[in-house]
Amino acid sequence: MTTIRHCAFAAVLAGALALAGCDSLPGxxxxxxxxxxxxxxxxxxxxxxxxxxxxxxxxxxxxxxxxxxxxxxxxxxxxxxxxxxxxxxxxxxxxxxxxxxLIEITGKDYGPLAITGKNGKLAFDFAKDWVGVTYREEAQTTLKDSELVFVGYGINAPEKGWNDYAGLDVKGKTVVILVNDPDWQTAALEGPFNGKAMTYYGRWTYKFEEAARQGAAGALIVHQTEPAAYGWNVVESSWTGPQAYAQRGKDAPPLTQMNGWVTEDAARKLLKAAGQDLDALTKAAQAKGFKAVPLGMTLSTSFASSFRRFxxxxxxxxxxxxxxxxxxxxxxxxxxxxxxxxxxxxxxxxxxxxxxxxxxxxxxxxxxxxxxxxxxxxxxxxxxxxxxxxxxxxxxxxxxxxxxxxxxxxxxxxxxxxxxxxxxxxxxxxxxxxxxxxxxxxxxxxxxxxxxxxxxxxxxxxxxxxxxxxxxxxxxxxxxxxxxxxxxxxxxxxxxxxxxxxxxxxxxxxxxxxxxxxxxxxxxxxxxxxxxxxxxxxxxxxxxxxxxxxxxxxxxxxxxxxxxxxxx
Known part of the structure; x- marks a missing residue:
C-alpha cells in the first residue's frame, strides 16, 4: 500500500451505504x-x-x-x-x-518560489513553504514571470455542469488550486460532488492532470490538513527526493512544467499580497458558476533534475x-x-x-x-x-x-x-x-x-x-x-x-x-x-x-x- 503521497492506510471502516439506482446501456x-x-x-x-x-x-x-x-x-x-x-x-x-x-527523477538546486506583484515581492523557501517537481524529462526546469490565477478546486466536470476553467486561457500561467471537492465540508453524502465523500475530482492527481490538459505551465495546490487528510510533513517528505514515474510514449497526455504544493500560511500571504483572502475565495469557489480569479502577480522559480531509467x-x-x-x-x-x-x-x-x-x-x-x-x-x-x-x-x-x-x-x-x-x-x-x-x-x-x-x-x-x-x-x-x-x-x-x-x-x-x-x-x-x-x-x-x-x-x-x- 502506497505512502500517503499516493495512499493513506485505510481507516477503520463502519456503517453501510445504500445502493443507488442507475440506468444502463444495452448489455x-x-x-x-x-x-x-x-x-x-x-x-x-x-x-x-x-x-x-x-x-x-x-x-x-x-x-x-x-x-x-x-x-x-x-x-x-x-x-x-x-x-x-x-x-x-x-x-x-x-x-x-x-x-x-520507469524513470526516476530527482530534483535539486531549488531556487525560492519568487512572487512579484504591485505590492512588492515575496520569496518562499523550498520544503519549508513549498514543494515542486517536474514530470518532464528535462535537466532544467525554469518558470519565469508566469501569471498566477486562482482556479478554485480546478475541476472540469461536464456531467455535473461544473467548469472552474470556463472561459479561461491558462497557457503559460500557473494555477493555484484548492484540495478536495467543493462540498467536502458537507456532513452528509449528498451534494454535487457526493458531499463529504471525496470524488476523483478532489484528488491531487486529477487536479494536476486537468491543469496540464488546460495548458498551464505550473500548478500549485494549497495544502490544508483537514481536506488533504494529512499534514504538511507528509507532503514535504513525500515530494522531496527521488520520484518514480512511468516513462512516457509519443502520444502521452500533456504535462505542466512544474506541479507542487504550498503551505496554507504561504498561500494566505500570497493571496493577501494580491488583495485577496483565502477564506473568501474558498467560499466563492464552492458555488456552482465560480469564475477564476487572476491574481495580478507572477511566479518565478527554477530547479535541476537528474534521471535514472530502468x-x-x-x-x-x-x-x-x-x-x-x-x-x-x-x-x-x-x-x-x-x-x-x-x-x-x-x-x-x-x-x-x-x-x-x-x-x-x-x-x-x-x-x-x-x-x-x-x-x-x-x-x-x-x-x-x-x-x-x-x-x-x-x-x-x-x-x-x-x-x-x-x-x-x-x-x-x-x-x-x-x-x-x-x-x-x-x-x-x-x-x-x-x-x-x-x-x-x-x-x-x-x-x-x-x-x-x-x-x-x-x-x-x-x-x-x-x-x-x-x-x-x-x-x-x-x-x-x-x-x-x-x-x-x-x-x-x-x-x-x-x-x-x-x-x-x-x-x-x-x-x-x-x-x-x-x-x-x-x-x-x-x-x-x-x-x-x-x-x-x-x-x-x-x-x-x-x-x-x-x-x-x-x-x-x-x-x-x-x-x-x-x-x-
Missing part, C-alpha cells in the same frame, strides 16, 4: 437492473500456499522487493514459477511479464475462458515494496513488506490454484501482479494505459492489498461501496459466506482512489476494493481497531512488517473465499456490471462500450 447492468449472478460453491484454497509464498516473498533474501533490484528478479522468478505450477498460461502473448519502463515488470497469468475467452475478469495485487529503508532500533533496515503486500501477491497464487482446480469459467480470468505501487500505482497505471486485454472487454475485477492477520471477522470492509453494480456481486458472495459489509466512515479521505484498482476504475472498468473485516469474532470492533492501529503504529512501511510463524490465518482464508466467489461469479456471469448513474466513471465506461465492437 450493461446498473444498480437497478437485473444481473446474472450465479451461485458459486466454496473453493479449494491452500493455506499452505499462502504461508509459503508470503514467507518467501518477505524473506531477507528478497531485500524488500524494490523494483529494479535483485529483489525484483527473485520476485518475478518466483511468481512465474508459481503461476505456471498453478495451471495458468502466460498472459502477455506467450510471455509471463509485461515490461514497465525497466520493471508486471507479471500476468491467465486461466482462459471456455465460452467467452475474449471477456476478462481481473484479479490484481502489487508485488513491490520499499526495499531497504530507515533502520529499526535493532539495525534491521529491510522493509520486508510481509503484510504489504506479500499477502495480496500470495493470494493471487492461491486463488489461481483454486480457480484452476475448479476448471475454466465462461470468461477468462486474469491474475495480474503489478509493480511500483509504492511509487504511485505505476505498474497498474502502465497496464491500464497499455492493456494486454482491451479494457472494454474487461468485465471488472477485485484488488487485494495488505491482508490483515486479525483472525475471523463477521464483516468485510468495502472502500467505495455504492459506486457500481459490483456491489450486488459482493452482497451475493457475502450472503453465501454468512457475513456482512461495512463501509468507510471517512469517505472524505478518498481511499478508493489510492490503490491499484483505481488505475482501471478511472478508465471505466468497475473494480472492487475490499479490506478485511473490523468486527472481529473475538473482541468485536474494539479488537479490530486495536489490530489496525498496532499495524499502523509498529509495522506499516517499516522493517517490522515481517513474516510471523504464529499468525492466525483463519480471517485471511475466509476473505480469500470471498475473493474466490467474486472472481468466479463475474467470470461465470453473462452480465456487464456498470458504474452507478452519476458516478464520475460512468460516462467513461459508457463511451468505451459504445466504441467497442466486442465486450460491453
Amino acid at each position: 450493461l447492468g446498473g444498480a437497478g437492473d437485473a444481473l446474472d449472478i450465479p451461485e458459486i460453491a466454496a473453493g479449494d484454497i491452500s493455506e499452505t500456499t499462502m504461508k509459503d509464498v508470503v514467507r518467501q516473498l518477505s524473506s531477507d533474501e528478497f531485500e524488500g522487493r524494490m523494483p529494479g533490484t535483485v529483489g525484483e528478479e527473485k520476485t518475478i522468478a518466483l511468481l512465474t514459477e508459481r503461476f505456471k505450477a498453478a495451471g495458468l498460461q502466460p498472459g502477455n502473448n506467450g510471455s509471463w511479464v509485461q515490461e514497465v519502463p 525497466t520493471s515488470h508486471n507479471v500476468i497469468g491467465i486461466l482462459p475462458g471456455s465460452e467467452a475467452p475474449d471477456e476478462y475478469v481481473l484479479h490484481t495485487a502489487h508485488w513491490d515494496h520499499l526495499g531497504r529503508c530507515t533502520p529499526a532500533p535493532d539495525g534491521d533496515d529491510i522493509c520486508n513488506g510481509a503484510i504489504d503486500n506479500a499477502t495480496g501477491t500470495a493470494a493471487l497464487v492461491a486463488l489461481a490454484e483454486a480457480q484452476a482446480k475448479a476448471g475454466p469459467a465462461r470468461r477468462t480470468m486474469v491474475f495480474l501482479a503489478v509493480t511500483a505501487e509504492e511509487s504511485g500505482l505505476l505498474g497498474a497505471d502502465y497496464y491500464a494505459a497499455n492493456p494486454v486485454f482491451p479494457l472494454a472487454q474487461t468485465v471488472g475485477g477485485v484488488n487485494m492489498d495488505a491482508l490483515q492477520m486479525a483472525g475471523p471477522a463477521k464483516d468485510v470492509t468495502a472502500v467505495g461501496f455504492g459506486k457500481s453494480a459490483l456491489d450486488r456481486f459482493l452482497d451475493a458472495a457475502l450472503k453465501a459466506d454468512g457475513r456482512s459489509v461495512t463501509s468507510d466512515p471517512k469517505p472524505e479521505n478518498g481511499y478508493y482512489y489510492r490503490s491499484d484498482h483505481f488505475a482501471f476504475a478511472k478508465r471505466g472498468v468497475p473494480m472492487l476494493y475490499i479490506d478485511g473485516g473490523q468486527d472481529l469474532v473475538d473482541g468485536g470492533r474494539a479488537a479490530g481497531e486495536a489490530v489496525a492501529q498496532d499495524y499502523t503504529d509498529n509495522r506499516y512501511h517499516g522493517p517490522k512488517d515481517a513474516f510471523d510463524e504464529n499468525w492466525d490465518w483463519s480471517g485471511v482464508m475466509a476473505d480469500l473465499q470471498l475473493y474466490y466467489r467474486l472472481g468466479r461469479m463475474m467470470a461465470m456471469s453473462t452480465s456487464w456490471p456498470n458504474w452507478n448513474d452519476g458516478d464520475e466513471f460512468r460516462a467513461i465506461r459508457d463511451d468505451s462500450c459504445k466504441a467497442s465492437e466486442k465486450g460491453c
Whole structure:
C-alpha cells in the first residue's frame, strides 16, 4: 500500500451505504437492473500456499522487493514459477511479464518560489513553504514571470455542469488550486460532488492532470490538513527526493512544467499580497458558476533534475475462458515494496513488506490454484501482479494505459492489498461501496459466506482512489476494493481497531512488517473465499456490471462500450 503521497492506510471502516439506482446501456447492468449472478460453491484454497509464498516473498533474501533490484528478479522468478505450477498460461502473448519502463527523477538546486506583484515581492523557501517537481524529462526546469490565477478546486466536470476553467486561457500561467471537492465540508453524502465523500475530482492527481490538459505551465495546490487528510510533513517528505514515474510514449497526455504544493500560511500571504483572502475565495469557489480569479502577480522559480531509467515488470497469468475467452475478469495485487529503508532500533533496515503486500501477491497464487482446480469459467480470468505501487500505482497505471486485454472487454475485477492477520471477522470492509453494480456481486458472495459489509466512515479521505484498482476504475472498468473485516469474532470492533492501529503504529512501511510463524490465518482464508466467489461469479456471469448513474466513471465506461465492437 502506497505512502500517503499516493495512499493513506485505510481507516477503520463502519456503517453501510445504500445502493443507488442507475440506468444502463444495452448489455450493461446498473444498480437497478437485473444481473446474472450465479451461485458459486466454496473453493479449494491452500493455506499452505499462502504461508509459503508470503514467507518467501518477505524473506531477507528478497531485500524488500524494490523494483529494479535483485529483489525484483527473485520476485518475478518466483511468481512465474508459481503461476505456471498453478495451471495458468502466460498472459502477455506467450510471455509471463509485461515490461514497465520507469524513470526516476530527482530534483535539486531549488531556487525560492519568487512572487512579484504591485505590492512588492515575496520569496518562499523550498520544503519549508513549498514543494515542486517536474514530470518532464528535462535537466532544467525554469518558470519565469508566469501569471498566477486562482482556479478554485480546478475541476472540469461536464456531467455535473461544473467548469472552474470556463472561459479561461491558462497557457503559460500557473494555477493555484484548492484540495478536495467543493462540498467536502458537507456532513452528509449528498451534494454535487457526493458531499463529504471525496470524488476523483478532489484528488491531487486529477487536479494536476486537468491543469496540464488546460495548458498551464505550473500548478500549485494549497495544502490544508483537514481536506488533504494529512499534514504538511507528509507532503514535504513525500515530494522531496527521488520520484518514480512511468516513462512516457509519443502520444502521452500533456504535462505542466512544474506541479507542487504550498503551505496554507504561504498561500494566505500570497493571496493577501494580491488583495485577496483565502477564506473568501474558498467560499466563492464552492458555488456552482465560480469564475477564476487572476491574481495580478507572477511566479518565478527554477530547479535541476537528474534521471535514472530502468525497466520493471508486471507479471500476468491467465486461466482462459471456455465460452467467452475474449471477456476478462481481473484479479490484481502489487508485488513491490520499499526495499531497504530507515533502520529499526535493532539495525534491521529491510522493509520486508510481509503484510504489504506479500499477502495480496500470495493470494493471487492461491486463488489461481483454486480457480484452476475448479476448471475454466465462461470468461477468462486474469491474475495480474503489478509493480511500483509504492511509487504511485505505476505498474497498474502502465497496464491500464497499455492493456494486454482491451479494457472494454474487461468485465471488472477485485484488488487485494495488505491482508490483515486479525483472525475471523463477521464483516468485510468495502472502500467505495455504492459506486457500481459490483456491489450486488459482493452482497451475493457475502450472503453465501454468512457475513456482512461495512463501509468507510471517512469517505472524505478518498481511499478508493489510492490503490491499484483505481488505475482501471478511472478508465471505466468497475473494480472492487475490499479490506478485511473490523468486527472481529473475538473482541468485536474494539479488537479490530486495536489490530489496525498496532499495524499502523509498529509495522506499516517499516522493517517490522515481517513474516510471523504464529499468525492466525483463519480471517485471511475466509476473505480469500470471498475473493474466490467474486472472481468466479463475474467470470461465470453473462452480465456487464456498470458504474452507478452519476458516478464520475460512468460516462467513461459508457463511451468505451459504445466504441467497442466486442465486450460491453
